Amino acid sequence: MQSKMKESYPILEVDNLFASTDNLPILKGVSLTVYPGEIHAIMGRNGCGKSTLSKIIAGHPSYNITNGEIKFSGENINSLEPEERAQSGIFLGFQYPIEIPGVSNLEFLRVSTNARRKFLNKEELDTFDFEELVKEKLELVKMDQAFLSRSVNQGFSGGEKKRNEILQMALLEPKIAILDETDSGLDIDALRIVASGIKKISNAQTGIILITHYQRLLDEIEPNYVHVMADGQIIKTGGSDLAVELEKKGYEWTDNFLQQT
Amino acid sequence: MGVSFVKVYKDNCNRLFLDNMVKENLVKDVVKEPYKYGFITDIETEKIAKGLNEDIIRLISQKKEEPKYLLDFRLKAFKKWQKMEEPDWAGLGYKKIDYQDIIYYSAPKQKEKISSLDEVDPKLLETFDKLGIPLTEQKKLTNVAVDAVFDSVSIATTFREELAGHGVIFCSISEAVKTHSDLIEKYLGTVVPASDNYFAALNSAVFSDGSFVYIPKGVKCPMDLSSYFRINSGDSGQFERTLIIAEESSSVSYLEGCTAPMFDTNTLHAAVVELIALDDASIKYSTVQNWYAGDEEGVGGIFNFVTKRGKCLGKRSKISWSQVETGSAITWKYPSCLLLGEESVGEFYSVALTNNLQQADTGTKMIHIGPKTKSTIVSKGISAGNSINSYRGLVKMGTKATGSRNYSQCDSMLIGDQASANTFPYIKSQQPNSDIEHEASTCRISEDQLFYLQSRGIEFEEAISMMVSGFCRDVFNQLPMEFAAEADKLLSLKLEGSVG
Numbered sequence: 001m002q003s004k005m006k007e008s009y010p011i012l013e014v015d016n017l018f019a020s021t022d023n024l025p026i027l028k029g030v031s032l033t034v035y036p037g038e039i040h041a042i043m044g045r046n047g048c049g050k051s052t053l054s055k056i057i058a059g060h061p062s063y064n065i066t067n068g069e070i071k072f073s074g075e076n077i078n079s080l081e082p083e084e085r086a087q088s089g090i091f092l093g094f095q096y097p098i099e100i101p102g103v104s105n106l107e108f109l110r111v112s113t114n115a116r117r118k119f120l121n122k123e124e125l126d127t128f129d130f131e132e133l134v135k136e137k138l139e140l141v142k143m144d145q146a147f148l149s150r151s152v153n154q155g156f157s158g159g160e161k162k163r164n165e166i167l168q169m170a171l172l173e174p175k176i177a178i179l180d181e182t183d184s185g186l187d188i189d190a191l192r193i194v195a196s197g198i199k200k201i202s203n204a205q206t207g208i209i210l211i212t213h214y215q216r217l218l219d220e221i222e223p224n225y226v227h228v229m230a231d232g233q234i235i236k237t238g239g240s241d242l243a244v245e246l247e248k249k250g251y252e253w254t255d256n257f258l259q260q261t
Numbered sequence: 262m263g264v265s266f267v268k269v270y271k272d273n274c275n276r277l278f279l280d281n282m283v284k285e286n287l288v289k290d291v292v293k294e295p296y297k298y299g300f301i302t303d304i305e306t307e308k309i310a311k312g313l314n315e316d317i318i319r320l321i322s323q324k325k326e327e328p329k330y331l332l333d334f335r336l337k338a339f340k341k342w343q344k345m346e347e348p349d350w351a352g353l354g355y356k357k358i359d360y361q362d363i364i365y366y367s368a369p370k371q372k373e374k375i376s377s378l379d380e381v382d383p384k385l386l387e388t389f390d391k392l393g394i395p396l397t398e399q400k401k402l403t404n405v406a407v408d409a410v411f412d413s414v415s416i417a418t419t420f421r422e423e424l425a426g427h428g429v430i431f432c433s434i435s436e437a438v439k440t441h442s443d444l445i446e447k448y449l450g451t452v453v454p455a456s457d458n459y460f461a462a463l464n465s466a467v468f469s470d471g472s473f474v475y476i477p478k479g480v481k482c483p484m485d486l487s488s489y490f491r492i493n494s495g496d497s498g499q500f501e502r503t504l505i506i507a508e509e510s511s512s513v514s515y516l517e518g519c520t521a522p523m524f525d526t527n528t529l530h531a532a533v534v535e536l537i538a539l540d541d542a543s544i545k546y547s548t549v550q551n552w553y554a555g556d557e558e559g560v561g562g563i564f565n566f567v568t569k570r571g572k573c574l575g576k577r578s579k580i581s582w583s584q585v586e587t588g589s590a591i592t593w594k595y596p597s598c599l600l601l602g603e604e605s606v607g608e609f610y611s612v613a614l615t616n617n618l619q620q621a622d623t624g625t626k627m628i629h630i631g632p633k634t635k636s637t638i639v640s641k642g643i644s645a646g647n648s649i650n651s652y653r654g655l656v657k658m659g660t661k662a663t664g665s666r667n668y669s670q671c672d673s674m675l676i677g678d679q680a681s682a683n684t685f686p687y688i689k690s691q692q693p694n695s696d697i698e699h700e701a702s703t704c705r706i707s708e709d710q711l712f713y714l715q716s717r718g719i720e721f722e723e724a725i726s727m728m729v730s731g732f733c734r735d736v737f738n739q740l741p742m743e744f745a746a747e748a749d750k751l752l753s754l755k756l757e758g759s760v761g
Contacts, residue, residue, distance in 0.1 A: 058716050061708070086718035098713035102731025108717070111727070115718030151731065168717060 044229035091174035158185035195220035338455035338465030471501035540575030559618030562590025573605035615648035624654035
């Protein structure tokens with residue numbers, strides 16, 4: 001299975017990445033390569049740098065890359081603006097989706113989708129064509145149309161916010177989706193809906209990185225690789241059984257690992 | 262029947278949806294574009310000498326062939342003005358105005374009497390064309406009657422015959438002085454007396470032109486009315502005067518737009534607007550103000566010192582102000598309502614956007630005099646650059662205003678870290694049996710919000726304009742649809758580079 005995938009070119013290559021915020025080092029040499037069709041899980045304690053890694057890949061302005069590089073489709077993207085990264089197919093599903101009062105969800109989704117379509121040289125959609133498209137995608141995450149007329153994420157429950165993230169992923173059809181704790185705050189039904197949405201959206205060309213604390217999302221979406229992060233580094237990589245092992249041993253194991261090295 | 266109802270409902274929804282799209286584009290354009298109305302029309306003008314004295318006022322009155330009562334009105338106002346002091350309570354910073362260095366009458370030279378649009382100087386028509394306000398029969402806007410004012414005079418008013426067929430009078434105030442002198446004499450200065458304030462007194466003494474609207478009893482004005490004010494010369498002030506009278510059970514929606522060329526000097530604009538609504542009448546007055554704001558260093562721009570007031574004289578009458586203020590170096594205006602009639606309603610919806618070194622001090626006064634009167638204030642101030650944006654408002658409940666209610670909401674949005682926003686709500690109540698509610702908020706566009714939108718492929722500038730537009734939504738929803746496209750053209754101001 002693996003040898004077959006490696007015939008293609010990687011979508012994302014993170015090479016020995018060091019990054020800091022306010023001169024505080026957060027990432028201390030992270031390397032990670034994702035090929036089309038692969039699902040990677042990154043696990044680790046709070047504060048280990050998982051979320052930071054996802055934000056840096058998406059281009060958050062608060063972090064500085066001090067060493068190493070991020071390549072997307074073979075190109076160095078270290079200096080690209082977040083919107084350029086998004087347009088070219090990098091998607092970040094937020095752990096805490098941001099509320100934007102007054103901006104209608106529908107308009108937000110349309111502008112965003114058109115920005116991506118423009119990059120792909122596809123025709124931009126007017127409001128009526130877009131409504132057709134979005135209705136189709138709403139099905140995937142079992143969201144009601146009423147969400148479209150509300151302000152972006154405002155007053156949404158935790159689960160609704162996460163479903164709205166997956167809806168955006170479905171519309172943007174990214175080449176790589178980094179989903180930061182998409183499972184947190186979801187009850188078991190919502191988790192299944194979100195997981196099945198992710199599975200339907202992804203295909204042999206898509207790469208997915210799931211950032212999570214828990215095994216339960218990985219029961220729904222089986223990863224090809226599991227990476228364990230601690231103190232700004234990936235300390236261990238394995239198959240899906242590594243997540244099971246981690247669930248059993250707990251994160252103390254990672255602390256012990258750090259002490260040993 | 263069920264099916265057709267659904268269709269109509271759906272069409273309405275679609276239309277509403279589109280309406281909102283157009284409105285949302287308003288601010289997007291504001292944010293992105295430089296001032297595009299800064300051109301000067303090269304036209305021969307008739308100007309009188311600079312300076313202000315009794316002779317100048319007599320000359321203006323004579324040029325306009327005014328009756329004696331009006332000359333007396335002007336002279337009385339001038340005497341009052343001479344005794345008044347220029348106010349400075351708003352704490353606005355500007356160079357003292359030399360009132361003797363202003364030309365008080367400037368008009369494009371044209372034939373004495375113009376009987377049709379064909380006789381209007383093509384250069385003037387071209388000017389309004391360029392501003393997106395075509396006046397000629399072939400090109401004129403279809404659902405809006407327009408009165409076009411150029412410097413001190415009204416150039417043309419469209420759809421006059423159609424309106425006259427409904428008994429609606431829509432013309433320049435100079436013409437109304439001649440043709441409907443009784444109405445002018447009865448109402449002029451009854452809402453904003455000459456002695457009201459320094460700039461109202463000045464206007465009363467020297468006002469040149471403006472619009473006059475009269476809606477007879479029981480008539481719903483069949484189309485929206487609009488005045489477009491254009492300042493062309495750099496050394497003359499603009500002192501227009503608008504008077505709108507809505508008789509019993511009538512209604513009208515009116516919009517004014519304004520632009521001016523870019524001069525490096527400051528031009529004074531001191532207008533007076535008076536609205537009168539009788540029993541069950543309703544007036545909706547919308548403004549899109551886009552006077553030249555000066556450059557990034559604050560050089561040039563219009564001083565917009567305006568007195569606007571409506572009198573809800575009749576029972577159940579209603580006056581609604583909505584304004585989008587984007588231009589002027591300094592804006593100083595408080596469109597207000599005097600709520601006299603029982604159960605009368607006053608509304609004020611405002612968006613004020615300031616950038617660079619602009620100063621805006623705007624708000625409203627809701628004076629509740631009659632019983633069971635109601636007022637609503639929604640003010641959205643957006644300040645960027647080094648600008649200062651203040652809401653200043655008064656809500657007053659008089660002794661007879663039993664069972665009256667006010668709701669005020671004042672929100673400020675700051676863009677960047679150099680801009681400032683202030684809110685000065687004054688509340689005076691002499692009537693315990695009345696309710697006053699005031700809500701206020703200040704927000705800043707957060708880095709997280711910007712990053713979220715950007716991470717969805719939305720450009721930085723677009724992200725800001727989406728949020729600004731979202732912030733203003735409550736007010737934009739109040740703008741009459743017919744004007745949204747026009748307002749779209751009028752609005753343009755650049756917030757570019759004002760963040761981060």
